[in-house]
Amino acid sequence: MSKQEQHWEKTRNLLFITLAIWFVFSIGIFLFGAEMQESSIRPFGYPLTYWFTCQGSLAIFVILIFWFAGRQEKIDDEFGFTEREGEQ
Amino acid sequence: MIKGKFIDNLPKVYGIYTGGFLVFIIIMAIAEQAGMSAKMIGIFFVAFTVLIYALIGWLSRTLQTDAYYVAGRQVPTVFNGMATAADWMSGASFVAMAGGIYFKGYGYMALLVGWTGGYVLVASLLAPYLRKFGCYTVPDFIGTRYGGNLARFSAVIVLTVASFTYVTAQINATGTIASVALDIPFNIAVYVGLLSILMCSMLGGMRAVTWTQVAQYIVLIIAYLLPVFWISNNIGAGFFPHFMLADEVARIAELEGQFGFVKNSAADLATVPKGLAGITKPHSSVNATPWAFISLAVCMMAGTASLPHVMMRYFTTPSVRTARRSVGWSLFFIFLLYSSAPMLATLSKISLMDPTLATGIIGKSVADVQALDWYQNWNQANLMFVSDFNGNGTLELNEFFMKGSAVVLATPEIAGLPYVISGLVAAGGMAAAMSTADGLVLAISNALSHDVYYKIINPKAETAKRLIVARVLLVLIGFAGATIAALEIQGILGSVIWAFDFAMSGLFFPLVLGVWWKRANAPGAVAGMLLGLISGTAYLVWVRNGGSGFLGITQLTFGIVGASVSLVSMIVVSLITAAPDAATQKMVDDVRIPSGKTILGKQH
Numbered sequence: 001m002s003k004q005e006q007h008w009e010k011t012r013n014l015l016f017i018t019l020a021i022w023f024v025f026s027i028g029i030f031l032f033g034a035e036m037q038e039s040s041i042r043p044f045g046y047p048l049t050y051w052f053t054c055q056g057s058l059a060i061f062v063i064l065i066f067w068f069a070g071r072q073e074k075i076d077d078e079f080g081f082t083e084r085e086g087e088q
Numbered sequence: 089m090i091k092g093k094f095i096d097n098l099p100k101v102y103g104i105y106t107g108g109f110l111v112f113i114i115i116m117a118i119a120e121q122a123g124m125s126a127k128m129i130g131i132f133f134v135a136f137t138v139l140i141y142a143l144i145g146w147l148s149r150t151l152q153t154d155a156y157y158v159a160g161r162q163v164p165t166v167f168n169g170m171a172t173a174a175d176w177m178s179g180a181s182f183v184a185m186a187g188g189i190y191f192k193g194y195g196y197m198a199l200l201v202g203w204t205g206g207y208v209l210v211a212s213l214l215a216p217y218l219r220k221f222g223c224y225t226v227p228d229f230i231g232t233r234y235g236g237n238l239a240r241f242s243a244v245i246v247l248t249v250a251s252f253t254y255v256t257a258q259i260n261a262t263g264t265i266a267s268v269a270l271d272i273p274f275n276i277a278v279y280v281g282l283l284s285i286l287m288c289s290m291l292g293g294m295r296a297v298t299w300t301q302v303a304q305y306i307v308l309i310i311a312y313l314l315p316v317f318w319i320s321n322n323i324g325a326g327f328f329p330h331f332m333l334a335d336e337v338a339r340i341a342e343l344e345g346q347f348g349f350v351k352n353s354a355a356d357l358a359t360v361p362k363g364l365a366g367i368t369k370p371h372s373s374v375n376a377t378p379w380a381f382i383s384l385a386v387c388m389m390a391g392t393a394s395l396p397h398v399m400m401r402y403f404t405t406p407s408v409r410t411a412r413r414s415v416g417w418s419l420f421f422i423f424l425l426y427s428s429a430p431m432l433a434t435l436s437k438i439s440l441m442d443p444t445l446a447t448g449i450i451g452k453s454v455a456d457v458q459a460l461d462w463y464q465n466w467n468q469a470n471l472m473f474v475s476d477f478n479g480n481g482t483l484e485l486n487e488f489f490m491k492g493s494a495v496v497l498a499t500p501e502i503a504g505l506p507y508v509i510s511g512l513v514a515a516g517g518m519a520a521a522m523s524t525a526d527g528l529v530l531a532i533s534n535a536l537s538h539d540v541y542y543k544i545i546n547p548k549a550e551t552a553k554r555l556i557v558a559r560v561l562l563v564l565i566g567f568a569g570a571t572i573a574a575l576e577i578q579g580i581l582g583s584v585i586w587a588f589d590f591a592m593s594g595l596f597f598p599l600v601l602g603v604w605w606k607r608a609n610a611p612g613a614v615a616g617m618l619l620g621l622i623s624g625t626a627y628l629v630w631v632r633n634g635g636s637g638f639l640g641i642t643q644l645t646f647g648i649v650g651a652s653v654s655l656v657s658m659i660v661v662s663l664i665t666a667a668p669d670a671a672t673q674k675m676v677d678d679v680r681i682p683s684g685k686t687i688l689g690k691q692h
Contacts, residue, residue, distance in 0.1 A: 004677060004680075004681065007680075007681060008680055011680070014212075015212050015213070018208065018212045019208075019212065022205060022208040022209070022212075025205070026201055026202075026205035026208075026385060026389060027382050027385065027386065030198075030201070030378055030381050030382050030385070031378045031382070032378075033194070033374040033376075033378060033381060034374045037373065037374045042334070044331045044332070044334055045334025045335070045338075046333075046334050046337060046372075047337070047372055047373075049194070049374055050194070050337065050372045052201075053194065053197035053198075053200055053201055053430070054197070054200070054427060054430040054431075055330065055427045057201050057204070057205065058200060058201070058204045058423050058426055058427055059423065059427070061204050061205055061207060061208050061419060061423075062204075062416065062419050062420050062423050064208055065207060065208060065211045065415055065416040065419055066413070066416040068208075068211060068212055068412075069211065069409075069412040069413050069415075069416055072216075072412060073409060073412075076409075076681075076682050076683075079681075080683075081681040081682055081683045082409070082682060082683060083407050083408060083409060083682050083683050
């Protein structure tokens with residue numbers, strides 16, 4: 001497998017992990033909205049589903065993107081595909 | 089004071105700007121104490137901020153194509169994040185979203201999840217690859233990746249339909265705010281709004297829009313957060329509302345139980361002015377089915393990843409790496425406002441509903457409420473209404489009506505904050521609507537001038553001529569948008585949601601598969617774009633005209649139909665036609681790694 005194919009395979013795996021986490025917090029948990037709302041876990045005292053829609057999922061997305069960017073940069077570095085300064 | 093290049097001094101320039109804006113707010117507050125009228129304060133706020141944006145627009149004028157189309161590709165990560173956040177957060181986010189949450193509760197909060205979750209798709213599936221491509225516009229990518237004028241032109245059609253639907257809503261929002269703040273009729277205010285929008289973008293294209301959007305973000309975020317924190321402290325709900333409003337949320341649920349949701353008769357409702365809504369849904373409980381919630385969220389997420397005015401912001405960063413990080417910063421700046429919207433809805437509702445608060449009106453005498461100053465103002469503007477349906481002299485929950493957009497604009501006044509805050513909020517709403525409208529008008533006119541005029545009609549056109557065409561189109565599209573906005577066909581939030589569905593129907597899969605599926609070819613992409621757009625639109629028309637729909641897909645989620653058709657037709661047509669040639673396959677390989685030259689040259 002060429003260097004570029006290996007790079008793409010790692011990139012694709014990272015995509016799948018990222019999308020799996022994204023799926024859980026944008027779609028997965030809301031399948032159980034009514035059940036979660038009754039949960040005794042109440043972040044800052046808010047009902048659980050309500051909190052996820054107000055803050056929880058939103059904050060997780062922000063963190064997820066920065067984590068993804070960091071991991072992708074590592075993959076690019078590993079294969080020497082990082083852009084050099086001033087290269088357009 | 090400022091030495092060296094503008095780009096190197098950004099933190100300093102915008103630091104001074106923010107300080108100056110805060111000083112302006114303080115001066116206005118002092119003027120209010122000294123007896124300046126509410127009307128004058130509103131006019132000062134809107135006029136002052138709009139003039140600043142126009143000044144930035146004029147200073148950023150340019151005669152170069154890469155500055156005009158992609159701001160010279162030198163916008164730093166964090167500033168691009170701010171500009172994207174302003175580009176993204178429209179009049180709908182600023183003015184209408186808290187109101188939607190206020191009236192519809194959980195069902196509408198799918199928009200919060202959808203409008204943020206979409207950025208994960210932008211960061212992981214598209215933005216870095218489109219940046220590596222080096223395109224000027226989204227159809228530029230489609231046209232080059234798939235090859236051929238037909239693919240390019242189809243992308244222009246989808247882009248125009250989606251962005252134009254969106255831009256009418258934004259011009260509508262600038263008109264609404266300008267008409268309230270400047271006290272002029274709506275159909276004139278629409279053109280005042282348009283003029284302000286064009287001043288920002290006409291001379292400098294993307295470069296001007298970028299630097300005005302950063303300025304607009306600063307105004308809109310101050311204008312949104314200040315009242316939220318102030319009201320929260322005022323009513324003793326907590327100094328940091330985001331973590332401290334659990335008691336208020338519980339209290340609203342308790343009051344809702346106490347007052348009850350009474351359904352008004354059709355005869356009573358006929359007396360309520362058009363467009364106003366009453367509180368009919370519980371504030372925090374889960375009041376929508378999982379499918380209703382998820383389908384709306386999915387449409388907004390896929391729409392986010394296909395709206396060209398957002399995508400083109402990531403063409404302006406210096407590199408692929410910064411494009412990726414910039415998406416994270418964009419979402420961070422958006423998060424600051426979106427996580428505050430439900431808090432504002434909560435504070436607004438508790439202020440009105442709780443009889444133990446001085447500002448509470450539910451349970452008070454109808455005559456007293458009708459005598460309130462702020463009630464009379466907003467009632468006159470046709471944004472608020474009370475009526476004693478049951479004739480008992482007391483205002484019940486079902487007897488109070490308000491327009492969704494009034495929640496943000498009127499709450500400071502209802503909560504007893506000085507008028508200077510209301511003026512600030514008007515300026516913030518104006519900034520939000522203008523910044524998005526700028527991005528959209530530019531996206532459409534760039535697609536028409538670059539992709540249709542330069543790439544298809546007249547490839548030999550000189551730079552000067554191209555930029556003149558771009559500017560003429562910008563003005564024409566702005567005027568067309570304002571003319572349609574003046575007709576008021578659909579509410580602000582409704583049109584915005586439609587725009588996402590249109591974009592998702594036609595562009596989501598052709599964009600994503602262009603990077604992630606090498607086998608995708610031009611006939612497949614054309615089929616995906618056109619059949620997706622046509623089937624989505626047909627479904628919308630059908631449901632609008634009384635069609636029953638299927639699978640619980642409504643006129644707000646018709647993108648699910650369009651995108652499914654788009655995906656299937658794109659795969660089928662791609663597979664039954666010839667695979668893309670070796671050069672195209674090589675191009676896709678090159679897009680997938682950050683290093684090396686962009687596919688399209690710096691100036692093209």
